[in-house]
Structures are given as structure tokens and as C-alpha cells.
Amino acid sequence: MHTVALAVTDGMLHFELSLASEVFGAPPAGVDVPWYSVAVCGPRAVRVGRFLLEPDHGFDGLTRAHTVIVPGWADVDQDPPAALVDAVRAAHEAGARVASLCTGAFVLAAAGLLDGRRATTHWAHTRVLAARYPRVKVDPDVLYVDNGSVLTSAGKAAAMDLCLHLVRLDHGSSIANAAARRLVVPPHRDGGQAQFVTTPVPAPGNHPLGELFPWVIERLDRPLTVEDLARQANMSSRNLGRHFRSATGTTPLQWLLTQRIRHAQELLETTDDGIDSIAAATGMGTATTLRRHFNRTVGVPPDTYRRTFRAQRPTPAAPATT
Incomplete structure (x- = not known):
């Protein structure tokens, strides 16, 4: 079974964390395929938004996952915790596919996973990401970027697009569309579409x-x-x-x-x-x-x-x- 590990620590954005849990937590109704096993990995009970969350595993659980999801990092003016950065780097070195949602890209950048790679984040923070990590090729105009083993997305709705993109890569377009219907969202938006559209x-x-x-x-x-x-x-x-x-x-x-x-x-x-x-x-x-x-x-x-x-x-x- 494909394990999806959600990397959490104090200061994560609860919307992106909940979104990933919803997409990967259960298969669409009527779809009978091996689905994902979701693990929440963090150092201890952590505060996510207004909520306290008890992780299933420590950060060492990330190295046993097939896919690691890093939700949005709330305070981009502060460096993410070194333990989180080291664990995400170790997971990628162990062969995991690593994806960031929204400002989770700052964690991937701190881990060096975006060096020399094209990446994106929420449009309001792309300049900060580019200035702080000049080796990252920041693209402010796309919904998500797929570099194979490293993926990044823009904010909120684009995070959903990236999660459904991962489902599509793993299970095909038909099942990804079924997952989108269950979540009552549009079935597909290309990563290359513009972040900021009026509707x-x-x-x-x-x-x-x-x-x-x-x-x-x-x-x-x-x-x-x-x-x-x-x-x-x-x-x-x-x-x-x-x-x-x-x-x-x-x-x-x-x-x-x-x-x-x-x-x-x-x-x-x-x-x-x-x-x-x-x-x-x-x-x-x-x-x-x-x-x-x-x-x-x-x-x-x-x-x-x-x-x-x-x-x-x-x-x-x-x-x-x-």
C-alpha cells in the first residue's frame, strides 16, 4: 500500500493539512483499488491553526513513506524548524516523492530540494521565496510544478489541484476524476494555468x-x-x-x-x-x-x-x- 506521510509541526496551516488528508484518506465511492495509507508525522502534539494534533509517528516516519506532503508554513518570515527540514531532506534521499502545498515550499527550499529546480508557492510569497533562496527558479504564474520526485503548488485551490494530480499519476485520470467528484471540485486544472484568475x-x-x-x-x-x-x-x-x-x-x-x-x-x-x-x-x-x-x-x-x-x-x- 502506498503510504502518504503528512509532515506536521507547530505553525502549519490547517486548511492544506485537512485538504491532503481528505484527498488521500479514503477512495471515492464505488472505486475498488488499493488506496493510500495516510500517516501524520511530527515531533509531538502540535498546534495546527487553532487545533492541537497528535501525530501518529515521529519525523522518522517520513523516511518510510512513498509520498511526503508538506502543508503550508504559516510564518514565512521565520525559518522552518531544523528537525522538519532535516526529516524532509532525509525522506527524499530515501526515495520518497515530496510535495509541498502553498508555503510548504519554504520547507523544501530550506532542505535544498528546490535548488536548480523550477518551483512555485502562493503568489503573495513568490518574491520572498526567490529572494531568500536564489538557487530556486521561482515561477509565480503557475498552479503547480511537477519535477518528478519534487512537486510544489500555489495556495489553497491549487493545493487541491496538486493532490488530485498525484492521484492521477498513481491511479489514472478516471479515478482522479472520481475523487474530484466526491470532493465536489473541478476534475482537472493543468499546473501551467495562471494562479491569479478572476473567477x-x-x-x-x-x-x-x-x-x-x-x-x-x-x-x-x-x-x-x-x-x-x-x-x-x-x-x-x-x-x-x-x-x-x-x-x-x-x-x-x-x-x-x-x-x-x-x-x-x-x-x-x-x-x-x-x-x-x-x-x-x-x-x-x-x-x-x-x-x-x-x-x-x-x-x-x-x-x-x-x-x-x-x-x-x-x-x-x-x-x-x-
């Missing part, structure tokens, strides 16, 4: 693009253009681009490509359809086009992705008997 992806009826998003999702098999989207939204292409940037932090074409890739992932995980059929169903046209965009976006070819996650398809829960 989340809008619901129908309360935003100029609210009706457009579901209209597009239902027509991913069609060769849609920006002009098609603008016509459906009853606005100019330039105005459409402004609204898209405000709502999603990206362009209409990039957003559309992301939806096509995510749909392809679900089809690869849950159907036996060939690559040509999936290319048609996702509006990619040809298998060659699908493979090129899929490999560039996901990092592996569609066939490799299918082999990796096919064994992890969700199994419906058995019906209750009386």
Missing part, C-alpha cells in the same frame, strides 16, 4: 462563458475553431479570448486541447477502442495527431498510458445483499 471555471448561467463550456465538452469529436466558440458564445473572437483568460487563465485553443487530451485519457482507461477511434472521438482527427499531442502533454504515448493504468480501472462496488 474559477464558471457554472452555467452566471458567466458569459457559462453555457459554452458544457456545449464544447459535448462536441469534442468535432473540429471546433475559436471562431466556432465565439459564434456560439455570441461574441467576437477577441472578446472570447479575454473572457477565457479571465475565467481559466489560458487561451480557448489551449483549454480545448486540454479537454481533448483528458477525454482521450478516460477512453484509454475505460474502453477497448483503438487509437484511431479515440482520435476521432476526441476531435484529433488522426492517430498520428493524437499521439503527438498526447505524448507532449502527458509525457508518454497513448499505448503506454493504457498499459500503465488499465490494471487500475475502477471496479464498481458490489451490490448490497440482505
Whole structure:
């Protein structure tokens, strides 16, 4: 079983800690796959926000974990405790995947795990992070950064995005989407999206693009253009681009490509359809086009992705008997 260790000490932000516990603590309903074992690791009873928390293990438990989550660090003007920094460094050296949520990036930076790496944190603290740790390549404009064994996220909602990204890496897109539905959050936002957008992806009826998003999702098999989207939204292409940037932090074409890739992932995980059929169903046209965009976006070819996650398809829960 994959162990996720939450590294805690006095001064952690309780929202990020609770968020990680919620994502990794239990599988979505109806999904029958080996889920995570969550361990809270800290030196003693610690104060997290307004609460006292009794850890399950000491910091030595981090070195036995597969994934270590470092929640937000409340006081970025103070150096994080040396014991926490040393334990996080030791966990990474032992082979753990280490991820920070929000200002937890300051702990990873203090441990030297971000030296020479691209990283992010809450937009309000990116300048402080860059000034204090000049060897870190701080990117203030993204939701999260995945460096393989070291990951960082921006604040609050972006921390959820990173946690779901980890679930997606471990279990595939279908199960990550099921986890998102259980938590009643959007199923996916790319790490490269902008941190600061004026609204989340809008619901129908309360935003100029609210009706457009579901209209597009239902027509991913069609060769849609920006002009098609603008016509459906009853606005100019330039105005459409402004609204898209405000709502999603990206362009209409990039957003559309992301939806096509995510749909392809679900089809690869849950159907036996060939690559040509999936290319048609996702509006990619040809298998060659699908493979090129899929490999560039996901990092592996569609066939490799299918082999990796096919064994992890969700199994419906058995019906209750009386």
C-alpha cells in the first residue's frame, strides 16, 4: 500500500493539512483499488491553526513513506524548524516523492530540494521565496510544478489541484476524476494555468462563458475553431479570448486541447477502442495527431498510458445483499 506521510509541526496551516488528508484518506465511492495509507508525522502534539494534533509517528516516519506532503508554513518570515527540514531532506534521499502545498515550499527550499529546480508557492510569497533562496527558479504564474520526485503548488485551490494530480499519476485520470467528484471540485486544472484568475471555471448561467463550456465538452469529436466558440458564445473572437483568460487563465485553443487530451485519457482507461477511434472521438482527427499531442502533454504515448493504468480501472462496488 502506498503510504502518504503528512509532515506536521507547530505553525502549519490547517486548511492544506485537512485538504491532503481528505484527498488521500479514503477512495471515492464505488472505486475498488488499493488506496493510500495516510500517516501524520511530527515531533509531538502540535498546534495546527487553532487545533492541537497528535501525530501518529515521529519525523522518522517520513523516511518510510512513498509520498511526503508538506502543508503550508504559516510564518514565512521565520525559518522552518531544523528537525522538519532535516526529516524532509532525509525522506527524499530515501526515495520518497515530496510535495509541498502553498508555503510548504519554504520547507523544501530550506532542505535544498528546490535548488536548480523550477518551483512555485502562493503568489503573495513568490518574491520572498526567490529572494531568500536564489538557487530556486521561482515561477509565480503557475498552479503547480511537477519535477518528478519534487512537486510544489500555489495556495489553497491549487493545493487541491496538486493532490488530485498525484492521484492521477498513481491511479489514472478516471479515478482522479472520481475523487474530484466526491470532493465536489473541478476534475482537472493543468499546473501551467495562471494562479491569479478572476473567477474559477464558471457554472452555467452566471458567466458569459457559462453555457459554452458544457456545449464544447459535448462536441469534442468535432473540429471546433475559436471562431466556432465565439459564434456560439455570441461574441467576437477577441472578446472570447479575454473572457477565457479571465475565467481559466489560458487561451480557448489551449483549454480545448486540454479537454481533448483528458477525454482521450478516460477512453484509454475505460474502453477497448483503438487509437484511431479515440482520435476521432476526441476531435484529433488522426492517430498520428493524437499521439503527438498526447505524448507532449502527458509525457508518454497513448499505448503506454493504457498499459500503465488499465490494471487500475475502477471496479464498481458490489451490490448490497440482505
